[in-house]
Ligand SMILES: Nc1ncnc2c1ncn2[C@@H]1O[C@H](COP(=O)(O)OP(=O)(O)O)[C@@H](O)[C@H]1O
């Protein structure tokens with residue numbers, strides 16, 4: 358298969374609102390057909406960046422390219438993009454059909470062709486047979502589908518989605534996440550999703566740009582972001598990560614000798630090291646809760662083993678989260694264990710053996 362061509366290219370994009378520097382040198386490429394997410398805390402510039410693609414927002418310097426063309430001076434209505442808003446922005450006094458067909462009202466295609474296009478779009482979003490309903494009578498999830506159908510009927514090259522699911526309750530949101538993934542695969546166009554929800558970004562995206570304060574801190578696929586965050590800040594924002602103070606003993610030939618609190622001496626590879634200098638608080642090793650395992654009677658560690666004391670137990674049914682103070686450390690670490698039928702949940706204060714592996718650690722320095 359040929360590598361996917363570039364659909365969006367940001368070239369050192371800066372954006373000022375008056376004195377406020379909202380985008381601080383964004384350089385990134387989004388591939389055609391990619392499900393791409395902009396993820397970051399509120400106010401970091403996600404919506405601003407999305408709007409520079411749509412043409413709703415001018416930029417102060419740099420360039421935004423779409424499908425190889427510089428968008429400088431190209432108005433929003435002629436760009437090959439379409440946007441779905443958090444608020445849906447559908448017309449409550451129109452029917453579902455009229456809402457979906459709205460963008461086609463000036464299109465020269467025949468009435469029959471339009472009706473077919475509307476029916477096709479409705480089927481795509483799972484609203485077959487809803488065309489004659491009044492839009493105001495729809496549920497939140499159905500409104501969001503109408504907004505999607507209305508955007509897709511115009512066959513944009515890029516669909517821009519600004520927190521489209523944030524108004525939905527948890528169950529509905531999870532269902533729509535799966536449907537959006539399916540829809541994107543089906544239509545094959547580039548989707549760019551803005552979200553502040555790290556789980557949503559991990560579930561849905563081919564790649565994610567993590568943003569803080571107008572900058573991209575890391576751009577990678579979900580697994581890389583989760584397993585190899587390039588700074589403590591990214592690690593903290595995505596999922597849970599434990600940190601223990603560490604000392605770098607030596608570094609040569611792609612290997613780093615490290616001495617970490619509680620774990621002792623180990624050798625890590627440079628691939629396990631986050632960008633040098635990104636974390637000013639001193640070196641630390643980080644690890645995810647599921648990479649440490651409580652050893653029950655008769656179980657042996659496949660790699661290293663240490664001892665700890667259970668300091669907190671949070672039972673979730675399928676999982677139990679334990680805070681365990683490893684011997685030789687000061688602060689309890691968060692561990693997650695899948696619950697297995699017939700195996701006890703440990704009590705507070707239990708002394709337990711813990712399996713761990715240097716390969717699952719990330720070094721921040
Ligand atoms: N029209 C505007 N005028 C002035 N400041 C703005 C405007 N739009 C956004 N900002 C500011 O720019 C920053 C980024 O905003 P935004 O892109 O909406 O963030 P996000 O979508 O990540 O929450 C925020 O500090 C916000 O207050």
Ligand SMILES: [Mg+2]
Nearest residue numbers: 403404405551
């Ligand atoms: Mg926003």
